Amino acid sequence: MIEPSKIKEKFEKVERENYKFRTYLKNRADIDELDEQFLELHNELFKNYDCNKCRNCCKEYSITFEDTEIEQASKLLKITKKEFIDKYIEETINGYDLKDKPCCFLTEKGACGIEKCKPEGCREYPFTNKPERLLSLLSIVDFASVCPIVFEMLERLKKTYGFNRRGRY
Ligand code: SF4
Numbered sequence: 419m420i421e422p423s424k425i426k427e428k429f430e431k432v433e434r435e436n437y438k439f440r441t442y443l444k445n446r447a448d449i450d451e452l453d454e455q456f457l458e459l460h461n462e463l464f465k466n467y468d469c470n471k472c473r474n475c476c477k478e479y480s481i482t483f484e485d486t487e488i489e490q491a492s493k494l495l496k497i498t499k500k501e502f503i504d505k506y507i508e509e510t511i512n513g514y515d516l517k518d519k520p521c522c523f524l525t526e527k528g529a530c531g532i533e534k535c536k537p538e539g540c541r542e543y544p545f546t547n548k549p550e551r552l553l554s555l556l557s558i559v560d561f562a563s564v565c566p567i568v569f570e571m572l573e574r575l576k577k578t579y580g581f582n583r584r585g586r587y
């Protein structure tokens with residue numbers, strides 16, 4: 419597995435190839451079969467991986483909170499909803515986005531300061547165990563520039579589909 423701090427450098431080397439592979443999958447992969455392949459890889463690769471040693475997703479992405487998630491998080495932090503919004507949130511067209519990047523709840527040890535009630539987007543990232551991945555391949559290629567697990571998934575899938583390093587098959 420790629421060292422989290424090296425992922426940008428590694429991704430740059432395969433970026434073009436990954437976009438070609440995305441087009442290849444889009445045109446040829448079976449939607450259900452691809453979901454099964456992603457799910458299998460997701461379960462296998464996350465099983466023994468300690469995300470606390472990576473946390474690239476917490477450093478790179480802006481997190482969006484639902485209204486109820488703000489209520490739960492402010493309760494956990496023992497502050498009011500208004501205090502939480504004033505301190506941490508920026509209201510955008512997406513809704514309630516966290517102001518800070520890296521996320522202000524990321525601790526020095528790589529843990530999440532609001533683990534018990536972190537937003538759904540954090541809990542579900544990188545969504546590779548969800549259905550209809552064929553329709554989300556652009557996001558998946560983007561995630562491979564951040565998440566070592568997704569990077570590895572794409573490399574394994576290239577082998578499964580006989581897709582070589584020059585983008586041929
Ligand atoms: S809320 Fe927690 S899991 Fe979500 S980005 Fe922040 S530190 Fe990471």
Ligand code: SF4
Binds near residue numbers: 469470474544566
């Ligand atoms: S989900 Fe991916 S990017 Fe986020 S901490 Fe785990 S391995 Fe790193």
